[in-house]
Amino acid sequence: MKEASVFAVKAALLFDHFGPYHQARLRAAAEGMEVVGVEFHPRSRDYAWEPARLGVLPLVSVPPTKSEGPEAAREFQGVLEKTLEEIQPEVVAIPGWASREALVALSWCLRQGVPTILMSESCAHDEVRVGWKEWVKRRIIDCHSAALAGGTLHARYLKLLGMGEDQISLGYDAVDNAWFAEQGPRLRRSLDSSQEPCFLASARFIPKKNISRLLTAYAAYRQVCGDAKPWRLVLLGDGELRGEVEKQVHELGLRPFVSMPGFLQYEELPCYYARASAFIHASTTEQWGLVVNEAMASGLPVLVSNRCGCAEDLVEEGINGFTFDPEDVQGMTAVMGRMAALPEDKLRQMGRESERIIADWGPARFAEGMRQAAITALKTGAKKPSLVDRVLLKILMSR
CATH class of the missing domain: 3.40.50.2000 (Glycogen Phosphorylase B;)
Structure with missing residues (x-):
């Protein structure tokens, strides 16, 4: 397990899309460690943002799939895994636990023995909670080595789902x-x-x-x-x-x-x-x-x-x-x-x-939270998923 200074760590920070918020966070994080930004989609599904402009900071946009249905999912998985293999990160920060994209990234990291940071802004009251879904979340969260939460409510929810308080840093939600x-x-x-x-x-x-x-x-x-x-x-x-x-x-x-x-x-x-x-x-x-x-x-x-x-x-x-x-x-x-x-x-x-x-609560806090999360992830090391976890991830990724 690696105990190196976090400033020497190569971290891949994954987002759905590089919006203005993410650009400010990436710039700040890059001042304290080697950062490669990876976006799953070149365009936001919710906002008509202009393309990201981050100068010399390494950015990777996963090419859009040309297929549809199950074939598209398999194609995306192959492209994202190849992207991560080329980057060779020592730690990977993943946005959330629900999307297929996030689950594909987590699955690759678990197979490759790369520690992961869960970036989370979910809290207990943002929707009606269902028992079996919470069980699934607990299994996925337990596969992560550390977390960067938005704030107090989000850290509280992660603890409720089984993550240790000493594994959680704050500051995910920041603007410039x-x-x-x-x-x-x-x-x-x-x-x-x-x-x-x-x-x-x-x-x-x-x-x-x-x-x-x-x-x-x-x-x-x-x-x-x-x-x-x-x-x-x-x-x-x-x-x-x-x-x-x-x-x-x-x-x-x-x-x-x-x-x-x-x-x-x-x-x-x-x-x-x-x-x-x-x-x-x-x-x-x-x-x-x-x-x-x-x-x-x-x-x-x-x-x-x-x-x-x-x-x-x-x-x-x-x-x-x-x-x-x-x-x-x-x-x-x-x-x-x-x-x-x-x-x-x-x-x-x-x-x-x-x-x-x-x-x-600005980009500097995001950068410090990410640095602390990276330290924690490296100390904890990559998680070793159980057979149940591997089967569960496979099922979720095939949705």
Whole structure:
């Protein structure tokens, strides 16, 4: 078993796709160890991001399969295994435990005797848990040598599933804090002093993002404002429910007060954060909620659903924002009113507190968490799967 300095370790960091978040993490991790980034797919299945630009950092994109069905799965497995063989990593960080891609990578590592780091942002409450599925997870998690979790809730869930506390590091969920922090002040200085205050939300238009309840709560907030001028609402994003969202905005009489610019590339986001007065994220379930990181790095107070995995670590009640039950429309209305009623100097203070809190949850934390996870993985060594584990992995990979 290898006891070398982690700085000499060659680590393969695997992701579904190199989005802007992953680029910031890879750059930071590469400052402390030899890193090769591997993406399973050249395009995101959820976001229309531009291709990654990471300079000289080694990046590998697994070529898309030309087949369909079971043949495509076998083809992908062959290509990914060849990719890993060419890299010859000493440790491999794998995203999650559910996807076929992650399971193929784990299976290869187990056969080759390469220690693995499970990168996880799942928590116990993000969906209904079923006994047999939890048993399967326990078996898969036990095949990993270490873990890099998002935050407190995610580490707690990994421990519940059998991973030792000393095997878990934190910091998986990070964005490029410095970039957002640098853009904000410059953009704010250029804004017209008559800029109207607004709530900003950024999310895909899909059911779990809870946009329907957010709009209902916003409409109610406007009705109870009294003599105070209501804030506007800006909804960034796009998705399958856009037509329904537009219809609801019309039916609630909100068209003059709600803006929907659509999906924006990373470079376009700071302008909207700079114009906002506060950020709101209303998901009914969310493994983390990286848009909250972005907003806090941009110096905004935040309103965050208590179902978001980031809420426990990033929101200090009354200090940098408030949490709320995403299914309680009246409660959401109340926190919107509470935030909008605060004086300007208090909002700025809360924004500074957001910057203070998020400073400890940026790419540097990801890099340190990954370094610690690599040390742990190398000390633990590659796991030796039982016959049950090998059969289980084979079955799961054939789905």
